[in-house]
Amino acid sequence: MTPKEIQGLKGFRDFFPEEFALRQHVFTAWRRVGARYGFAEYDGPPLESLDLYTKKSGDEIVGQLYHFVDKGGRPVALRPEMTPTFARMIASRASALPKPIRWFSIPQLFRYERPQRGRLREHFQLNMDIVGETDPLADAEIIAAAIDALRELGLDHTHIVARISDRQLLSAILNANEIPAAEHAIVFGALDKLEKEGPEAIRVLLQKAGLDSETSTRLLSLESASVEDLRAQYSEVEGVRVAADRVSTVISYLEAGGFGEYVRFDGSLVRGLAYYTGTVFEIWERSGKLRAVCGGGRYDDLLGALGGVHLPALGFGMGDVVLCELLKDLDLVPTEARRVEDYLICVTEAERAPALELARALRERGRRVTYDLRFRAVGKQLKAANQAGAARAIILGPDELARGVASVRDMTSGEVSERTLESLRKGDHH
């Protein structure tokens, strides 16, 4: 506010205790799910050689990198995504790691672009990946983990839905409609906007791309078509059959695993990143007001391109910004946990030494203990105890001390009882 103050950078966040608590809430939920699916956590450096992103990765990212030349003259960049680092790490130990590799990470990622709702210049993202397995069960497993990462935070099938498709399915359908390969990217781009802008706007885009009205109608029907519809419609096209079989296998595994209400086939789904080779999916809040909360898919060629090891892989990224917006909208942010259990109060300064001794004993037992850092009237100390959210106040005065006891006030009920110092120290019958 004051111009003399140095403000935080645009698009970067300060985490005040309240916000940090939410962040921790999300991270610990993600870690629980990662552990539950047998994934190991890893991390890499937030600063990487610029080459890692410019050489082989998708060109889209490069224009939005935070990059500079370091003091040694090396071009470096803050990581905009985790996959290149992941690929390098996998490649360096590829032959030593038992497959399939199941790893997850919660990196902070950086991108230089204009901030807006649900998108900043920095965010944290849960990345989960499986390497070394082509079976569709791996695809179902990674999608299930993504859904559970959200369920763990209180979201259920009434809030979210996973849209699932297959990159090759859409390619095969475009080929079957005799759309030249050069036009695919444009058509992908148009279909990507379908959810947001509605069929009429997309029809205009498709026809601008040179598609006739019949073909446009067929493509627009993808959004509502079932896998069976497509299999019937393109029964003579092998590419469609193979991809359709794969998608329905993935979905049937998810249904068997109890995720049926969370998943929906959506043939019009397109993921922006070009490196996906098979299953693609996105998880959306049902109303569609926010952007996707999670996206991922299979990228069987990417590790070869980036790291030189030819291993099939798949994974997803789930950002914290949109997710936290969603949790707030749905009132799923937990209230602050009790910070303090015991608040120690001295009636006179003479009780300080025994109070410190008691504090130490209680803290040794893992209790959260605090007290006034300067001597004040008992009323003030109780006020402070209340403000600190203490569960109980332990009052030490000359009278009690002479008898080896303390007055313990339950801050919720207001009830006061006497406890011996010995039992407080040991934590007996509480």
Add this chain to the structure above:
RNA sequence: GUGGGCGUAGCUCAGUUGGCAGAGCGCUAGGUUGUGGUCCUGGAGGUCGCGGGUUCGAGCCCCGUCGCUCACCCCA
């Protein structure tokens, strides 16, 4: 990169035709010295984003600028 909206206390915001800078919440200190929450009283805290212009006088009008925000582009 393009276009809209908004900048007044830590937060949410009032501020009339241009005439002494405000409220609520929060913070803090008291309400006679061994018992919190409620209540009462006081206090701190603002170059009205910044710079220029118009005017006797600008939070208010004009110009510029910076910041925030939403959308587009693109994408996570």
